[in-house]
Amino acid sequence: MVVSPVHFIAVPLLAAFLMPILAKVNKNLLRIVPGIVLTYLGYVSVVLMNRVATEGTIIEVLAGWSAPWGINLVYTPFTGFLATLMIAMSFLIWLYSFKFKKVDDEPALKYFILQLMLTTGSVGLVLTGDIFNFFVFMEIIALSSYALTAFYRDRNGAEAAFKYLLIGAFASTLFLLAIVLLYSQVGTLNMAEISVRMHDVPTSMKVSILVLFLVGIGIEAEMFPLNGWAPDAYSQAPSPVGVAFAALVVKAGVYGLVRITYTLFGIEGSGIGPFLIIMGGITLVMAEITALKQTSLKRMLAYSSIGQMGFVLIAFGIGTHEAVFGAIFLMFNHAIIKGLLFMSGSYLVYNTPNKEIKYLSGYGMKMPVISLFFSLGALAIVGLPPFAGFWSKLYILLAAADGALYGLIALILVVSIIEIVYYFRVVGRLYFGKPAEGSIMRKPTVGGMIAMSILAIAILVVGFYPDIITGYIDAAASSILNTDEYIKNALGAVNELTPVENIIQ
Amino acid sequence: MRKLLVLFLLAVIAFSLYKPLSTIEFGADRMGSIENPTTVGAYYLSKTPSELSVANVITAIVVNYRGFDTLGEVSVLFLAATGLGSILYRRRKEGEHSISISKPSSQLLQAGSKLIYPAILVLGAYVFIHGHLTPGGGFQGGAIIATGILLMMMSYKDFHLNHTVLTWIESLAGITFATIGIAGLIVGKTFLENFMPIGTLNDLFSGGIIPIIYIAVGFKVAAELAGVLDTLLSIKEK
Numbered sequence: 029m030v031v032s033p034v035h036f037i038a039v040p041l042l043a044a045f046l047m048p049i050l051a052k053v054n055k056n057l058l059r060i061v062p063g064i065v066l067t068y069l070g071y072v073s074v075v076l077m078n079r080v081a082t083e084g085t086i087i088e089v090l091a092g093w094s095a096p097w098g099i100n101l102v103y104t105p106f107t108g109f110l111a112t113l114m115i116a117m118s119f120l121i122w123l124y125s126f127k128f129k130k131v132d133d134e135p136a137l138k139y140f141i142l143q144l145m146l147t148t149g150s151v152g153l154v155l156t157g158d159i160f161n162f163f164v165f166m167e168i169i170a171l172s173s174y175a176l177t178a179f180y181r182d183r184n185g186a187e188a189a190f191k192y193l194l195i196g197a198f199a200s201t202l203f204l205l206a207i208v209l210l211y212s213q214v215g216t217l218n219m220a221e222i223s224v225r226m227h228d229v230p231t232s233m234k235v236s237i238l239v240l241f242l243v244g245i246g247i248e249a250e251m252f253p254l255n256g257w258a259p260d261a262y263s264q265a266p267s268p269v270g271v272a273f274a275a276l277v278v279k280a281g282v283y284g285l286v287r288i289t290y291t292l293f294g295i296e297g298s299g300i301g302p303f304l305i306i307m308g309g310i311t312l313v314m315a316e317i318t319a320l321k322q323t324s325l326k327r328m329l330a331y332s333s334i335g336q337m338g339f340v341l342i343a344f345g346i347g348t349h350e351a352v353f354g355a356i357f358l359m360f361n362h363a364i365i366k367g368l369l370f371m372s373g374s375y376l377v378y379n380t381p382n383k384e385i386k387y388l389s390g391y392g393m394k395m396p397v398i399s400l401f402f403s404l405g406a407l408a409i410v411g412l413p414p415f416a417g418f419w420s421k422l423y424i425l426l427a428a429a430d431g432a433l434y435g436l437i438a439l440i441l442v443v444s445i446i447e448i449v450y451y452f453r454v455v456g457r458l459y460f461g462k463p464a465e466g467s468i469m470r471k472p473t474v475g476g477m478i479a480m481s482i483l484a485i486a487i488l489v490v491g492f493y494p495d496i497i498t499g500y501i502d503a504a505a506s507s508i509l510n511t512d513e514y515i516k517n518a519l520g521a522v523n524e525l526t527p528v529e530n531i532i533q
Numbered sequence: 534m535r536k537l538l539v540l541f542l543l544a545v546i547a548f549s550l551y552k553p554l555s556t557i558e559f560g561a562d563r564m565g566s567i568e569n570p571t572t573v574g575a576y577y578l579s580k581t582p583s584e585l586s587v588a589n590v591i592t593a594i595v596v597n598y599r600g601f602d603t604l605g606e607v608s609v610l611f612l613a614a615t616g617l618g619s620i621l622y623r624r625r626k627e628g629e630h631s632i633s634i635s636k637p638s639s640q641l642l643q644a645g646s647k648l649i650y651p652a653i654l655v656l657g658a659y660v661f662i663h664g665h666l667t668p669g670g671g672f673q674g675g676a677i678i679a680t681g682i683l684l685m686m687m688s689y690k691d692f693h694l695n696h697t698v699l700t701w702i703e704s705l706a707g708i709t710f711a712t713i714g715i716a717g718l719i720v721g722k723t724f725l726e727n728f729m730p731i732g733t734l735n736d737l738f739s740g741g742i743i744p745i746i747y748i749a750v751g752f753k754v755a756a757e758l759a760g761v762l763d764t765l766l767s768i769k770e771k
Binding site for chain 1: 549
């Protein structure tokens with residue numbers, strides 16, 4: 029069997045269905061199986077990334093019906109890059125949480141199934157070429173996220189999950205309504221074909237559909253003012269789940285936003301670009317100012333995460349090749365750096381009341397390695413050279429300068445100062461605060477240490493040699509910007525519904 | 534003031550939804566010609582009887598043309614059951630067993646449900662086995678079976694389900710669906726592609742892999758909904 033993009037969905041689904049039985053055979057299997065699946069998917073990613081680099085976009089037809097009658101998976105350099113990133117991050121999350129709920133197998137089984145399905149949903153959402161299938165994967169992500177948020181079954185977790193559930197269910201409804209309206213206008217669900225037929229849709233209808241889509245997907249992408257669920261969910265969910273939110277769920281949401289605005293509606297001359305810049309700007313400023321006021325470490329990280337997504341939206345709103353390049357680079361950096369910050373931050377606040385920052389005084393001496401990881405992450409995320417975060421910020425600023433958006437540059441720099449203040453406040457407390465008496469340290473697991481070390485090395489390597497990754501990001505940026513290419517590839521040459529000469533205009 | 538603002542916003546949303554919706558003509562034929570299909574719907578209607586030999590076109594769309602979506606929907610249900618199980622989980626203490634929290638039922642209900650329970654199960658099985666011929670299918674049949682189980686839970690306080698059996702049914706049905714998909718990938722080159730003889734239209738054994746998938750879905754939905762009901766309706770007591 030030759031590897032193909034559908035393995036990203038079929039194999040983990042099969043494993044998730046098998047896991048309840050395997051757990052009855054041997055209870056260690058439930059911890060090992062996700063690792064095996066993710067390793068295999070890592071291998072598939074490597075093979076497919078090489079193939080897409082040499083042969084171009086891979087289209088996989090499902091159930092023997094080519095698009096638009098059936099569903100297809102579209103593995104472009106952009107979607108492939110995100111899928112690979114998600115698989116790699118899921119593997120590290122699995123390593124980090126290998127001993128999760130060691131004493132109680134039943135919740136551990138549920139946890140590993142939910143986490144595996146979260147990965148499946150995110151990767152599937154990125155790869156699919158069909159808008160309804162997109163919605164199905166959105167539901168898979170949403171349902172596993174709700175359950176994982178409430179996983180500790182305490183009062184705050186239940187509140188956070190309930191909030192997320194209400195907002196998320198409302199968003200799903202609007203998203204589905206948008207699909208219904210769209211289908212009533214174009215008579216197809218394939219995203220490439222929708223894109224072809226979009227210019228026949230009346231403007232008032234287009235605006236309604238776009239607004240419904242933006243609200244529906246903006247929740248997952250943490251766009252202001254739809255991100256009320258995020259701080260609670262990040263801080264109440266088990267720590268590996270916080271990492272998964274930052275590395276998978278938000279990335280999938282931003283991907284969806286970009287695919288819908290860039291491919292379905294077209295970013296040029298439609299006013300969507302300035303709209304994304306404004307929304308991104310508001311998200312960025314609101315989130316960073318709120319982060320400054322937080323006393324709980326996890327909430328601070330959550331607001332910082334929202335702010336970064338605002339930054340990504342701004343870059344996608346500018347819409348030039350350089351800006352999109354910076355945006356994708358930032359998505360990559362955010363996944364690895366925020367992953368490291370959440371992993372190390374969770375160990376720091378493991379035994380402190382309310383996860384508050386003020387109890388972290390002097391932890392730099394008590395937990396030297398973890399504090400070092402956290403400080404590295406903090407330095408990288410504010411964009412200091414020579415760490416990974418520097419490059420993405422630089423590219424976005426250069427793109428803004430090219431577009432003569434000087435106000436935007438000023439805004440980004442001011443916000444960066446705020447970011448430096450609240451991150452360095454924590455780092456300063458770690459190293460220069462007076463150690464408190466009698467606090468109990470949490471010893472990190474071996475898997476957790478390996479995962480954090482890999483992330484720290486990745487941050488340093490990408491910081492010093494960005495060239496190892498820029499080739500992939502450059503291809504990804506070209507791929508998302510070239511809608512005609514996407515349509516041509518996704519619909520293929522054989523298409524009875526839309527003559528080929530209509531596709532390329 | 535705040536309520537007024539909310540009302541105003543709701544009115545704006547309602548208007549902006551009404552305006553585009555009102556442009557869609559009610560009852561107009563949007564399908565177009567079935568002989569020369571220009572929409573996806575017309576294409577399905579024209580191709581299904583000859584190429585899949587499935588009498589119920591909806592089933593053909595749900596299980597074959599868009600079978601990948603159905604695999605996703607099955608996983609959503611699986612996730613809902615798993616998530617509920619994880620949130621409501623409590624470790625069973627020594628000597629505890631689960632009993633239904635429903636109120637004691639009357640003799641009438643008990644006698645009646647005994648009579649009707651097998652009939653509901655048979656109806657559910659009929660609906661999902663004939664999913665490719667008549668209206669209904671795996672999801673509907675599974676839900677019918679679960680209502681039968683709900684009836685028994687309401688009538689008999691000590692009626693309870695064996696969770697090990699449910700887990701096995703659930704997992705095996707899910708594995709069947711995914712394995713058929715992967716078998717399609719090996720035999721017929723694409724995931725979930727039909728690789729079995731399609732038979733003649735309107736026969737019980739027709740439609741290739743479609744009935745098999747729908748039977749698996751029926752079992753899975755029934756087991757999952759029953760599991761959810763059991764989790765929600767029972768408490769652990771000594």
